[in-house]
Amino acid sequence: MTLTAEPVNSVATQEVSSEIFDRSDYLREYPHEQITFFQDPASGLKAIVAIHSTTLGPALGGTRFYPYADESSAVTDVLRLSRGMTYKAAVAGVDLGGGKAVIVGDPASLKSEELLSAYAKFVQTLGGRYITAGDVGTNSNDLDVMGRHTEFVVGRNTEAGGSGDSAPMTALGVFVSMRAAAQSHWGSASLAGKTVGVEGTGKVGYELIKLLVAEGATVLATDVYSPALDRVKADFPQVTVVGSVIDAELDVYAPCAMGATLSDVTARSITAEVVCGAANNQLTVPAVEQVLRDRGITWTPDYVANGGGLIQVAGELKGSSAAEVTAAVEKIFDTVAEIFTKAESDSILAGAAADAVAEARIAEAARRAANRGSAS
Incomplete structure (x- = not known):
């Protein structure tokens, strides 16, 4: 070789x-x-x-x-x-x-x-x-x-010797983020009775559907990979499988497949009032967030919502117990709430508020490293 x-x-x-x-x-x-x-x-x-x-x-x-x-x-x-x-x-607080x-x-x-x-x-x-x-x-x-x-x-x-598949913890992080977004948007963290469209029913999407069904949400699901949808149909008969969720009548749009599904066009046409999912880089360009905001749609920054898997593997490196990891992932709720509060108080978008939280931690770490270097 x-x-x-x-x-x-x-x-x-x-x-x-x-x-x-x-x-x-x-x-x-x-x-x-x-x-x-x-x-x-x-x-x-x-x-x-x-x-x-x-x-x-x-x-x-x-x-x-x-x-x-x-x-x-x-x-x-x-x-x-x-x-x-x-x-x-940085936002998840892991080293x-x-x-x-x-x-x-x-x-x-x-x-x-x-x-x-x-x-x-x-x-x-x-x-x-x-x-x-x-x-x-x-x-x-x-x-x-x-x-x-x-x-x-x-x-x-x-x-x-590992901590296993990170999909359940990633899904849990998205779920608690969705609850925090619901709290900010509707005044209640409950998703019971809300219609949630899950786009992508692979490892994370499947686990998210499990949590949403248990919460009492009405779930629509789609995926380009038919075996993934077949698994959802078999395990969750109450879920409605559709050809597309982004243009369906929804309360919450949950992109959990590949990114870049929210463009200027789709951001102006979706019916969902809350967007929160596991996909990375959901916005085709950052300016799309302003389109969502102008329409009164609450978007949860993707890298905050999908941080549960990272927290799990960071815990694996530290030797954390499963209970400690779960508790850390559930704290994403508080992080999302903090970001929405900062966005409101500073009159900025949620993406900018999340970036500010992350950049402050990175800058502080860089400052400490510089001080250690000068001291030596």
């Missing part, structure tokens, strides 16, 4: 091809500490690891295995996701930085033990600056394979 890695350091921004550093405002406006491209021709592996920040600790983020239309799309996605992880960790990885290809046809092993060996070469976990297209079984070749992996099955 031939292993090749091509690290790109942001210090060299002006000295490399414009196809890399000038191709995306995520590199110009949100510089990353390190971007590394991995390739293993024998297994078909093409992977990108983006480390956005290690100010708060080693960069942690899942590995997304996805059939991107082209490699440029993969780069854009990993840059957006890794920056989001920095803010997610971790932000990173993310993508493997380019269709996991249904390309995933193999050989490929996962090669990828894990690449992760190991980063020396702990990046710690991987699961994401779209990867699961705990895949992480078990990776764990045989790198120590820098979390979210493995409990039998392999």
Whole structure:
């Protein structure tokens, strides 16, 4: 097996091809500490690891295995996701930085033990600056394979020494965030009787539906992957399966699949009064949030709502008990409430309020590190 890695350091921004550093405002406006491209021709592996920040600790983020239309799309996605992880960790109060990885290809046809092993060996070469976990297209079984070749992996099955699938905790975080949004918007945290449209019924969407049904919500669900919908139909016969939820009559829209479903067009047409889901990067551009706000729609910043999985794997690194992790995830309710209160008091959007909370923690950590450096 031939292993090749091509690290790109942001210090060299002006000295490399414009196809890399000038191709995306995520590199110009949100510089990353390190971007590394991995390739293993024998297994078909093409992977990108983006480390956005290690100010708060080693960069942690899942590995997304996805059939991107082209490699440029993969780069854009990993840059957006890794920056989001920095803010997610800061808001969640965990001592971790932000990173993310993508493997380019269709996991249904390309995933193999050989490929996962090669990828894990690449992760190991980063020396702990990046710690991987699961994401779209990867699961705990895949992480078990990776764990045989790198120590820098979390979210493995409990039998392999990990904390297991993070989907239930991610869903719990979205659920309590939705309750906090309901409290802010309607004056009651109860979702009983509310119509919630869950877009994406994979690992997290399925667990969210379970919580919503138990709460007494009316649930509409959709997914492009029919086996995922079949599972929902079998386990939750009271759920209505529809072709699309974003344009259905809803109280709450819960995007739990891929991001960028809220554009200027959809933000002006949705009927939901609350938007809260697990998907990353739900807004096509930040300006969409203002469109939602102008229509009186309450949007919960995605990286706050979907932080439960990160809190779980951070707890795994610390040796926290399951009860301690659950309690920490449930506190996301208070974080969301704090963000809405700050947005109201400062007359800013919820996204800006969440960013301010995250940036304040990152700045404080950077200040302490600088003081330690000057003292030594």
